[in-house]
Amino acid sequence: MTDTDVLIIGAGLAGVTAAREISSAGHDVLVLEARDRLGGRCYTDQRFGVNLELGGNWLHWVQPHVWAEVARYGLRADRGPKSEETFWLANDEVRTGTLDGFMDLIDSGMQRLVGASAAIMPRPDTVETGEDWREADTITLQEALDSLDLDDSERQANEAAWVGHCNGPLDQVGFGAAIRWTAATGGLWQLMHSASAVYRLPEGNDQLVKAIAGDIDGDIQLNTQVTSVRHDSTGATVATAHGGEIRAKKVISTIPINILHELDIQPAISPIKQEISQEGAASQGLKLWIRVKGPIKPFFAYSSQSHPLSVVRTEFVRDDDAVLVAFGADSTRLDVDDVEAVGEALKTWRDDLEVLEVAAHKWMEDPLAKSTWLIQRPGQYTRGQAELQHPEGSLHFASSDIANIWAGFFDGAIESALRTARTVKEELES
Ligand SMILES: Cc1cc2nc3c(=O)[nH]c(=O)nc-3n(C[C@H](O)[C@H](O)[C@H](O)COP(=O)(O)OP(=O)(O)OC[C@H]3O[C@@H](n4cnc5c(N)ncnc54)[C@H](O)[C@@H]3O)c2cc1C
Structure with missing residues (x-):
């Protein structure tokens, strides 16, 4: 039995973007997020009388993917x-x-x-x-x-x-x-x-996440941590900390690279993915x-x-x-x-x-x-960039940490999600 077409692990920018893209093509999506909020490393808190960005802060028009979203949702940018x-x-x-x-x-x-x-x-x-x-x-x-x-x-x-x-x-x-x-x-x-x-969204970066999430035609379950993924070429079974199991035709993991190796995935992710995840990024x-x-x-x-x-x-x-x-x-x-x-x-x-x-x-x-924002150690890109983006069976990956242009930025999360969502849609429709 299949519970959903696509299950997405994580409701950061990559997760909500992938969910919007796939659901807008008419496929069922379910997003499972371990935290009690959307956004992941995009985290706006109201403190000191301002929108305080505890995670990612700045964005710019030379970042094509995030700026397209700023324009799409009519968000206002200013500078400090x-x-x-x-x-x-x-x-x-x-x-x-x-x-x-x-x-x-x-x-x-x-x-x-x-x-x-x-x-x-x-x-x-x-x-x-x-x-x-x-x-x-x-x-x-x-x-x-x-x-x-x-x-x-x-x-x-x-x-x-x-x-x-x-x-x-x-x-x-x-x-x-x-x-x-x-x-x-x-x-x-x-x-x-x-x-x-330099440039920021004074109304809060969470406005961007909420705007994208608002366009998802599907469910987002907060407080739902994924504990294991069992996958093969026909689909995957995802278990959660609540003890539930969900079957999906495709799964997209958007969890940060530094913790990817901690998730119980069978068959195991490739040795290079494991290695780079275990080494961790240089940013700390x-x-x-x-x-x-x-x-x-x-x-x-x-x-x-x-x-x-x-x-x-x-x-x-x-x-x-x-x-x-x-x-x-x-x-x-x-x-x-x-x-x-x-x-x-x-x-x-x-x-x-x-x-x-x-x-x-x-x-x-x-x-x-x-992790904070992705900064790679020497050789990690050459050894692993292509491999980190590569799906394993029906398990796909999207994250700012594996993006091409602005990896480690909001832009990278959206870029990576757009690419992975397109691949997943093509596979579902082939
Ligand atoms: C301090 C800081 C400053 C930054 N400054 C900037 C900046 O100025 N400009 C900029 O563009 N970027 C900045 N960044 C980077 C930017 O915030 C991130 O690159 C981007 O938000 C990552 O998005 P993502 O969706 O790829 O990952 P995440 O936002 O990490 O999303 C992954 C989601 O997966 C969830 N998750 C993890 N494990 C599980 C599980 N087992 N089950 C279910 N859910 C799970 C997490 O809770 C999270 O919500 C900064 C980041 C930090 C931390």
């Missing part, structure tokens, strides 16, 4: 306040200047590091790569930066900018991650920077919101990968207070609930900030994620 002061470290001493001054400082290093990205990866929209790419994918971002032989202040500034992007220690990050991001913006590092960290950091006493001027601050907070900036500025967003390369290095420890971490740059409140989701400890 422009920095009026920028702090960074040179030889571990605090320097103050403008954001443009900081960008000028890193420009030469950035050009030398990723200026050739579009030539190295001319088609970031496909899994096909050439020799130059495969070579770049063998080394770490730290090795690539070290090979530039920058002077100390340029080196520290460039490292700080990259650690903000990568959310992990640069000696674990593949140089390929920097190439992929910049190839997605045609080799223009400033555009890559703006695409990944933290994201933290900090409400400080105002008034203060909007600012941007960069330190280094060895500091508990590598990047901090104002996202909301009001008369009496301001809300800062901060990132660190190692989630274990700072207790994000500890107001005093956070205040201490901010003293890297300035001792005039009074921390009032903090808010964060501990993504690396969250059993349904154990």
